[in-house]
Amino acid sequence: MTSSLARWGGTSRHADLGGPVHYVDFGGPADGPPMVLVHGLGGSHLDWSVLAPRLTGRFRVTALDLIGYGLTRPDERVSTIEANTELVHAFIEQVTGGPAVLVGNSMGGLISARLAAAYPSAVAKLVLIDPALPLVPRSRLDVAATMIFGRLFLPLGRAVLAANRLRTPRRQVRETFLRCCVDPSRVHPDLIEALVDLITLRDEIPGAHDAFLASARSLLTINGRRRTAWAALHDITAPVLLVHGQQDRLVSVGSAREAARRFPQWTVDVLPGLGHLPQIEAPDRVSSRILNWHG
Numbered sequence: 001m002t003s004s005l006a007r008w009g010g011t012s013r014h015a016d017l018g019g020p021v022h023y024v025d026f027g028g029p030a031d032g033p034p035m036v037l038v039h040g041l042g043g044s045h046l047d048w049s050v051l052a053p054r055l056t057g058r059f060r061v062t063a064l065d066l067i068g069y070g071l072t073r074p075d076e077r078v079s080t081i082e083a084n085t086e087l088v089h090a091f092i093e094q095v096t097g098g099p100a101v102l103v104g105n106s107m108g109g110l111i112s113a114r115l116a117a118a119y120p121s122a123v124a125k126l127v128l129i130d131p132a133l134p135l136v137p138r139s140r141l142d143v144a145a146t147m148i149f150g151r152l153f154l155p156l157g158r159a160v161l162a163a164n165r166l167r168t169p170r171r172q173v174r175e176t177f178l179r180c181c182v183d184p185s186r187v188h189p190d191l192i193e194a195l196v197d198l199i200t201l202r203d204e205i206p207g208a209h210d211a212f213l214a215s216a217r218s219l220l221t222i223n224g225r226r227r228t229a230w231a232a233l234h235d236i237t238a239p240v241l242l243v244h245g246q247q248d249r250l251v252s253v254g255s256a257r258e259a260a261r262r263f264p265q266w267t268v269d270v271l272p273g274l275g276h277l278p279q280i281e282a283p284d285r286v287s288s289r290i291l292n293w294h295g
Contacts, residue, residue, distance in 0.1 A: 009053050010049075017087060018087075019075045023065065038064070038066070039063070039107075047063075079214045081107070082218070089115055092122045109130065112127075125240075132223060133258070134255065135226070244270050244271065
């Protein structure tokens with residue numbers, strides 16, 4: 001399957017990394033540092049479509065689809081955090097070359113942070129955008145989202161996903177942006193159409209929904225062990241920029257502030273008026289912050 005959805009100046013490609021892996025090459029200067037973009041739970045290369053073109057003046061930018069996401073079929077591969085961390089490492093080593101500037105959002109932030117800790121030579125700099133950090137006490141979270149994630153961890157998780165598929169692709173996209181954005185009207189209309197098309201395609205991919213469930217359970221297990229999850233971040237040696245929407249309903253801004261307290265060497269920016277997907281809701285603000293920080 002090829003992507004007809006990379007309509008933002010990128011070229012759709014596949015790499016063999018223990019099985020086919022789809023990615024989008026957004027281009028950039030031949031001598032620019034490689035930048036690898038890693039999407040979150042339920043996301044894809046499209047999560048970066050409006051941000052990536054703003055970064056290609058300085059970086060060689062690629063965005064991959066993790067195992068079971070976007071146009072990367074599961075093909076009997078597991079889609080846990082651990083498996084996708086190894087996948088992104090292989091992608092850097094075999095496709096883009098390292099060390100890379102690694103950028104991750106949400107679950108992709110968790111994957112990117114774990115990769116930077118485990119393989120420091122592969123990561124030149126690390127940018128975390130609303131990463132899936134451990135919950136801190138007294139955090140205020142979206143009740144509906146918390147209930148959904150809680151149910152995914154239970155045996156009825158497949159039933160929750162099946163119920164979601166009863167909604168039309170367009171409604172699924174609309175509800176995602178209502179939950180993840182402060183102002184969904186900021187989302188580019190072409191991106192909405194591309195996401196609707198992608199959901200329709202993914203409904204035909206065997207095992208895609210089980211892959212989502214495995215990733216979600218893996219994420220919840222890792223961050224549920226809060227002491228161990230925080231401790232793992234101490235192994236990161238690369239410079240870190242953490243950008244977090246102040247009104248994120250899925251990952252409390254309190255977790256970003258706790259990261260700033262624990263890791264004073266990190267640069268932590270809280271962006272007012274933004275939610276869980278600032279790279280989609282305010283790509284100019286996010287790209288400007290990345291470029292200024294990178295130098």
